[in-house]
Amino acid sequence: MKPVYLLFIVLVTACSSVKYKSSPTKKLPELGTIGVFTNFLLKKEQQTKTVVSLSDPIRLHFEEIQISKRQIIPNKDSLQAPKKDSTLISFEILDKVALVGQLNRDKELLKYLLKTTHYKIVTKVTMQFSKELLTDIQKADEIYLLQNKQKTLSLELRKNNKPFQVIEFTDGNIISFKALEFCWGQNKRRDIEIFNLVPNGSSCGEDTYTSVKKVKKKNEFKF
Numbered sequence: 177m178k179p180v181y182l183l184f185i186v187l188v189t190a191c192s193s194v195k196y197k198s199s200p201t202k203k204l205p206e207l208g209t210i211g212v213f214t215n216f217l218l219k220k221e222q223q224t225k226t227v228v229s230l231s232d233p234i235r236l237h238f239e240e241i242q243i244s245k246r247q248i249i250p251n252k253d254s255l256q257a258p259k260k261d262s263t264l265i266s267f268e269i270l271d272k273v274a275l276v277g278q279l280n281r282d283k284e285l286l287k288y289l290l291k292t293t294h295y296k297i298v299t300k301v302t303m304q305f306s307k308e309l310l311t312d313i314q315k316a317d318e319i320y321l322l323q324n325k326q327k328t329l330s331l332e333l334r335k336n337n338k339p340f341q342v343i344e345f346t347d348g349n350i351i352s353f354k355a356l357e358f359c360w361g362q363n364k365r366r367d368i369e370i371f372n373l374v375p376n377g378s379s380c381g382e383d384t385y386t387s388v389k390k391v392k393k394k395n396e397f398k399f
Contacts, residue, residue: 204350205224206301207321208227209227209298212225213296225295228279228282228329229278229282230329232274233321236269237269237270238266238268239265240264240314241264241302262304265302266303267300267303267321286369293389296357301354302350315333317336319333330343356376357374359380361391362391368391
């Protein structure tokens with residue numbers, strides 16, 4: 177795992193998709209959380225609705241981000257600046273194809289998501305851990321997102337393809353997160369399902385849309 181050196185102000189603000197930074201009074205959502213996340217100049221909204229259920233672990237991309245105290249620009253809405261240099265870890269869902277497949281197999285969740293186009297799914301978080309947990313994470317070759325119990329996802333650390341530790345999201349502090357939109361389309365049976373996950377405002381591609389209504393209208397037009 178190679179460290180990445182970034183300015184903290186860039187970390188918490190720069191991203192083409194919906195992204196937030198933490199505040200002392202607001203808890204940010206974990207990986208796999210589905211909800212309403214908007215981030216406009218005069219309005220920020222964060223409504224967690226549910227957490228995806230995983231029948232199989234999903235592989236994550238993870239990397240270190242080195243933060244120096246002198247690089248941090250104080251902001252009244254941001255997390256309190258660390259008193260010394262620190263290391264953050266970002267976790268991002270690497271196998272989005274596998275995630276989309278599991279979402280589509282959950283028929284109850286799919287029915288729920290079809291009710292509105294406002295829902296997004298959290299696919300990346302950046303976290304701060306204790307020195308002990310950070311050391312354990314640095315030992316890992318691979319990290320997977322898995323479900324240990326209902327509506328609770330965890331981080332499974334693996335070394336030489338063998339699990340050696342499970343870390344809960346509550347064991348660390350989420351500094352920022354990124355949420356992606358669902359791209360909807362029709363399969364060969366003409367059932368509406370998720371085809372892809374894209375950054376906020378991005379195009380979905382041919383015959384797929386972030387709006388379920390557009391998919392339905394196109395189907396009506398064909399008939």
